Amino acid sequence: MRKALLLVPMTALLLLCACGGKEGEDPFQALQERFQSVTFVQTEAALTCNYQEEVRTYELMCSYTPERSRVEVKAPETVAGVAAEWDAGALTLSYDDVMLDAGPYSDTDMSPMWAVPALLKAMAEGYPLETGEEDLEDTECLRVTYETGRGEENLLYHTVWLTREGTPLRGEISGEDGVMYTIEFQSFTIEETDYGTDAETDLGGD
Secondary structure, eight states: OHHHHHOOOOOOGGGGGGGTOOTTSOHHHHHHHHHHTEEEEEEEEEEEEEOSSOEEEEEEEEEEOSSEEEEEEEESGGGTTOEEEEETTEEEEEETTEEEEEEEOOGGGOOGGGHHHHHHHHHHHSEEEEEEEEEETTEEEEEEEEEESSSGGGOEEEEEEEOTTSOEEEEEEEETTEEEEEEEEEEEEEEEEETTEEEEEESSOO
């Protein structure tokens, strides 16, 4: 199912112009510049949480903008409908229209509800620590690790695998103790600023 939604035919590297690149331009720089121009992302993703004593998986729907994000749990059924919103650094949880102020958000104590927006934010604002190419399930991908945080004790590493056209397929968020979250993107729709206008590209639609 994920391949049907996300994978598009592979073409030459010059097709990175579709994600903001130009002939001869560093493709990884082009990717980051593209996500710096994002105004809105709508995505469905499977999130795996690697806790010390157990592993949990959630199906999420995320609406992301650089200033505000909303994440809703779609599965499992026991927590479906729980939603979280981030606005101006504050976290609010809601369920059945009941809202609860959960206080400020901190990257160093990351909630699983923040994982998908955090990865998207890192793709625009993080430091590209490692870049390369790597196959993912027989698909040629660009692989980038972005570093975020301040001070050696607060660093997080956001690794993302993307098609050459700029579609995120998978992400990982790691800390000093290893991989915390794994994200498998199932659909991905993006709106970005292009020469003063909003250009919408549905990279995972029907």
